[in-house]
Amino acid sequence: MKISIASPDIGEKEISAVRQVMESGMLAQGKKVLALEEKFAEYCQTGFCVATSNGTTALHTALLGLGIGKGDEVITSPFSFIATANSIAYCGATPVFADIDSEFNLDPERIVEKITPRTKAIMPVHLFGNPASMGRIMEIAKKHSLAVVEDACQAHGAEISGKRAGSFGDAGCFSFYPTKNMTTGEGGAITCNEAGLADRCRMIREHGSRKRYEHEMVGYNYRMTDIAAAIGVEQLAKLEGYNRKRIENAGIYGSLLSGIKGIKIPQKKEGAVHVYHQYTIRVQKELFGMDRDSLAKSLSDAGIGFGIYYPKCIHLQKPYLGKEGEFPESEKASWEVLSLPVHPKVGKEGIEFVCQKIKEAAR
Numbered sequence: 361m362k363i364s365i366a367s368p369d370i371g372e373k374e375i376s377a378v379r380q381v382m383e384s385g386m387l388a389q390g391k392k393v394l395a396l397e398e399k400f401a402e403y404c405q406t407g408f409c410v411a412t413s414n415g416t417t418a419l420h421t422a423l424l425g426l427g428i429g430k431g432d433e434v435i436t437s438p439f440s441f442i443a444t445a446n447s448i449a450y451c452g453a454t455p456v457f458a459d460i461d462s463e464f465n466l467d468p469e470r471i472v473e474k475i476t477p478r479t480k481a482i483m484p485v486h487l488f489g490n491p492a493s494m495g496r497i498m499e500i501a502k503k504h505s506l507a508v509v510e511d512a513c514q515a516h517g518a519e520i521s522g523k524r525a526g527s528f529g530d531a532g533c534f535s536f537y538p539t540k541n542m543t544t545g546e547g548g549a550i551t552c553n554e555a556g557l558a559d560r561c562r563m564i565r566e567h568g569s570r571k572r573y574e575h576e577m578v579g580y581n582y583r584m585t586d587i588a589a590a591i592g593v594e595q596l597a598k599l600e601g602y603n604r605k606r607i608e609n610a611g612i613y614g615s616l617l618s619g620i621k622g623i624k625i626p627q628k629k630e631g632a633v634h635v636y637h638q639y640t641i642r643v644q645k646e647l648f649g650m651d652r653d654s655l656a657k658s659l660s661d662a663g664i665g666f667g668i669y670y671p672k673c674i675h676l677q678k679p680y681l682g683k684e685g686e687f688p689e690s691e692k693a694s695w696e697v698l699s700l701p702v703h704p705k706v707g708k709e710g711i712e713f714v715c716q717k718i719k720e721a722a723r
C-alpha cells in the first residue's frame with residue numbers, strides 16, 4: 361500500500377472552469393477573483409475578502425494594511441511555518457516569539473509576558489487546523505490596544521462556538537497552496553470586517569494604487585490570477601465536504617491510536633471545530649520505546665507518507681537566531697510531532713494500515 365501525506369483533489373469541474381477562463385482570454389485578476397472573494401468572505405462570516413498571490417503575501421499585506429512597520433513588534437508563535445515570522449520581518453517589524461500550549465497554538469499567558477511599548481499586534485496561528493484560544497487572545501489585544509492578524513493558512517472552516525477562523529481578529533489570512541484544505545495552485549486571501557482595511561489591502565496589492573497610474577505608496581503586485589480563482593471557486597464549493605471527511609478520518613485515527621502508550625493524539629477545545637489540515641500526533645520516546653524519527657522511518661519503509669511540521673522552530677532558524685531552550689514547549693513539540701495522512705482521499709483502510717504499522721513499531 362502506498363499512502364501520501366497530501367493529495368490535492370482536482371476534478372472535471374476545476375479543469376473546465378480553468379478552460380473557460382483560458383478561452384475567455386482574460387487571465388489576470390478579474391471577475392473570477394471577485395467571485396471567489398465574495399464567496400470566501402461569506403464562508404468565513406466576514407464582510408470583506410481580498411485575494412492575493414499566496415498566503416505569505418496575504419499576511420504581509422494585512423500587516424501593512426494595519427500600519428505595522430519599522431520598529432514595531434508583533435507577537436507570534438515560534439512553532440509555525442517560517443512565512444508567519446517572515447511576513448512580519450518584510451514590514452521592517454520584529455517578530456517577538458511566545459511559547460505554545462500543549463496543542464501547538466500560542467499560549468495566551470505567554471503572550472502577555474512579551475508585551476512591550478513597541479508591541480503593535482498579535483499573530484496567532486491556527487496550527488494544523490485547530491483554532492487558537494481566540495477568546496482570551498482578543499481580550500488581551502483589546503486591553504492593550506493591539507491589532508490581531510490570524511494566520512489561518514491551515515484553518516479554512518475551523519470554528520470556535522460557530523464563529524469561523526479568520527473572523528475573530530482585525531484580519532485573517534489564508535493560503536490556497538495545493539496541500540491546504542482547499543487550493544488554487546498558489547493563492548491566498550485576507551478576510552476582514554472593516555471596509556477601510558479591505559480598501560488599503562487592495563491598494564497595497566496593486567502597486568499602491570487606487571486609481572490607475574496614481575500611486576500613493578510603494579506597493580506590490582500581489583494579485584491572484586483568474587485562472588487560480590476559477591480553481592478556487594470550485595474548491596470552495598467542496599470545502600465543507602473535504603473538511604467533513606478530514607474530521608471523520610481524524611475520528612478513526614483517534615479510536616485506533618488512543619490505547620497506544622506513548623502516542624498522544626490531538627485534542628480540540630470544547631465548542632471548537634478542528635479541520636485537521638494535519639493530524640499530528642506526539643511520539644513520546646520514553647513511553648513509546650522509540651523516538652519520532654525511528655517511527656517515521658518505519659512508516660516510510662511501509663510506503664506511508666508522513667510529515668514533520670516542524671522539525672526546527674523559527675527562533676532557531678538562521679534569520680531569527682535565538683537561544684536553544686528559550687521556548688521549551690515549542691522545542692519539545694519539534695522533537696515529538698509526526699503528522700499522519702488525513703486528507704479526504706486516505707480512506708478507512710489506509711488509516712487502519714497506518715495504525716497497524718504504528719502498533720507493530722510499538723512492540
Ligand SMILES: *Cc1c(COP(=O)(O)O)cnc(C)c1O
Nearest residue numbers: 414415416441443444513535537
Ligand atoms: C502555508 C502557510 C503559510 C504561507 O502560505 P503560502 O501560500 O505557502 O505562501 C503561512 N503560514 C502557515 C501557518 C502556513 O501553513
